Amino acid sequence: MKIVVIGGTGLIGSKVVEKLKAQGHEAVPAAPNTGVNTLTGEGLAEVLQGASVVVDVSNSPSFADDAVMEFFRTSTTNLLKAEAEAGVTHHVALSVVGTDRLQESGYFRAKQVQEDLIRESGMPYSIVHATQFFEFMNGIADLATEGDTVRVSSAGIQPIHSADVAAAVCRAAVGEPLDGVVEVAGPEAFRLDELIREVLAAGNDPREVVTDPRAPYSGAPLEENTLLPGPGARLAETRFADWLAQQK
Numbered sequence: 622m623k624i625v626v627i628g629g630t631g632l633i634g635s636k637v638v639e640k641l642k643a644q645g646h647e648a649v650p651a652a653p654n655t656g657v658n659t660l661t662g663e664g665l666a667e668v669l670q671g672a673s674v675v676v677d678v679s680n681s682p683s684f685a686d687d688a689v690m691e692f693f694r695t696s697t698t699n700l701l702k703a704e705a706e707a708g709v710t711h712h713v714a715l716s717v718v719g720t721d722r723l724q725e726s727g728y729f730r731a732k733q734v735q736e737d738l739i740r741e742s743g744m745p746y747s748i749v750h751a752t753q754f755f756e757f758m759n760g761i762a763d764l765a766t767e768g769d770t771v772r773v774s775s776a777g778i779q780p781i782h783s784a785d786v787a788a789a790v791c792r793a794a795v796g797e798p799l800d801g802v803v804e805v806a807g808p809e810a811f812r813l814d815e816l817i818r819e820v821l822a823a824g825n826d827p828r829e830v831v832t833d834p835r836a837p838y839s840g841a842p843l844e845e846n847t848l849l850p851g852p853g854a855r856l857a858e859t860r861f862a863d864w865l866a867q868q869k
């Protein structure tokens with residue numbers, strides 16, 4: 622089966638391409654540096670020729686509110702139109718657990734628009750909602766840094782290894798369209814402030830982590846359960862501590 626992976630050169634996309642190829646599929650990475658740009662439409666019709674499934678694991682190069690909205694709105698619109706013209710029969714997209722609860726964030730408003738465009742397109746689809754990647758914990762710290770202080774809340778977080786996310790995306794890609802959402806998360810929940818302290822300590826990072834219940838996440842306030850998966854989520858196996866130990 623030919624499966625085109627938009628963002629197939631990224632953290633998740635490169636693992637998805639590798640796994641699908643190992644399963645015997647014709648997995649084609651598509652990204653600006655392979656000549657495919659979903660924002661401009663460049664190379665889209667060509668790469669989609671003969672494809673049955675499209676996996677979208679792309680991300681906006683800029684997280685500024687306007688830029689990220691423009692990215693997900695325009696690229697998803699272009700992609701869904703080109704898929705319909707090429708006879709694609711399944712669109713798979715990666716989004717984030719709790720997207721609908723994080724609408725005070727510009728990034729998550731853009732992810733919500735991406736999801737809504739997919740739901741309203743008429744194209745059979747599967748949306749994979751993942752929790753935060755283990756690899757993104759330093760990014761969370763950086764986003765919450767002022768001077769030498771990292772200000773984060775003590776809300777729950779249940780992060781997942783990128784390889785486990787890629788496996789979930791591959792399962793969706795080779796399965797029947799869900800016309801709905803499947804949630805995936807790591808095996809254990811933590812408190813965000815404690816997890817960030819642990820990650821910084823492991824990297825000998827001197828920044829001080831201050832617990833602040835009002836500290837936003839990507840611009841949105843957090844309740845205890847905002848980032849946590851629901852009861853029906855599929856839990857992956859890789860444990861955070863095992864992954865962190867391998868980073869040293």
Ligand SMILES: NC(=O)c1ccc[n+]([C@@H]2O[C@H](COP(=O)([O-])OP(=O)(O)OC[C@H]3O[C@@H](n4cnc5c(N)ncnc54)[C@H](OP(=O)(O)O)[C@@H]3O)[C@@H](O)[C@H]2O)c1
Binds near residue numbers: 681732
């Ligand atoms: N970070 C998290 O914790 C988290 C959690 C859940 C879900 N997600 C979602 O996971 C997805 C993938 O994240 P990631 O960290 O794997 O992303 P990433 O490593 O930043 O990769 C982004 C990919 O998008 C491609 N891309 C950028 N602009 C493009 C364009 N105009 N046309 C086509 N492709 C384009 C990039 O190609 P180039 O390399 O050529 O620029 C790259 O292959 C995102 O949608 C994100 O919302 C993230």
